[in-house]
Amino acid sequence: MPPSSPLPGTGRKLALVVLGLAALITTMLCAFALPSLNSGPHHVPIGVTGPQRATDAVRENTDDNAWDVRVYETPAEVRSAVENREISGALAVTDQGVDTYVATAGGPSATGALTALGDGIAAQQKTEASIHDLVPFTADDPRGTGLTSALLPMIFGGIFPALILSSVFPGHRGLRTRIVGALLFSVVAGGAVTSVLQFGTHSIDGSYWLTTLGVVLGMAAMSTTILGLQARFGMAGFAFGGALMMLLGNPLSGLTTGPHWLPSGWATLGQLLPPGASGSLLRANAFFDGASASLPTLDLAIWAAVGIALAFLADQRGKRTAPSPSRLETATA
Structure with a gap:
């Protein structure tokens, strides 16, 4: 008997996966290396x-x-x-x-x-x-270590809920539960992160509740975006969302140096992505009493709305493709 031929489309899928991963690694290298090589004051x-x-x-x-x-x-x-x-x-x-x-x-x-x-x-x-x-870091954290270290927990606070909730509440029926769970997690985790920064390490100052609202919005924007992408495009959407937040948004956030230390185009992109907007909003609320917080707030709200909209579209599509109870009874009769 002749050897079995590969499944139809396997070679094409493999090529797409390989090319996609290569593009991801190249983009990650550019995101980390190029801004660092060209760091310095830019406008x-x-x-x-x-x-x-x-x-x-x-x-x-x-x-x-x-x-x-x-x-x-x-x-x-x-x-x-x-x-x-x-x-x-x-x-x-x-x-x-x-x-x-x-x-x-x-x-x-x-x-x-x-x-x-x-x-x-x-x-x-x-x-x-x-x-x-005029606006220094706190006396207990004069170098701002706590502020700069807050970004990764915020990013993981967007990725982990999407990953874990999708495992616990899989499929179309668990979609709404995943969205609600991500929002609830953002509230609880946002309050906890702000409490540690303000009362634990004394790294930030300002209104606790205002800062908390900003952290909650940042986590919610990241988690709902990833959940929406996953619901609409499957595992490819989850991978793209995670890479967008972690591999691209993290190095371009400018939280450590300030956005003007990155080249102009990279800085603009970084501030538009949820990690950069979250870091900018945290800085504004924690040290500047909310000054210049409107743009990152609007940006994060748009990301959250897009994520929820993608989830809604996936929910409607799931309802149309799901078998009705009468059809299920006919199939089991």
């Missing part, structure tokens, strides 16, 4: 105030690709802009010296670069620079 918004000759000198001596210099009338205005996250820092130039206003909690890398810029301008004017950290 970091900063303010400057002082006499016109001084502000003009600052503009002329700064790289347009690194800094986005905006002129303000008074030191009070630049301080307010930093505290409201309109800019990452500012320089107030006077005849007595240079006052450098930074917000370390908004991005430690930008703080270091802006401090060096202020020192350089002060040296040119043969004066001294004074550093004013």
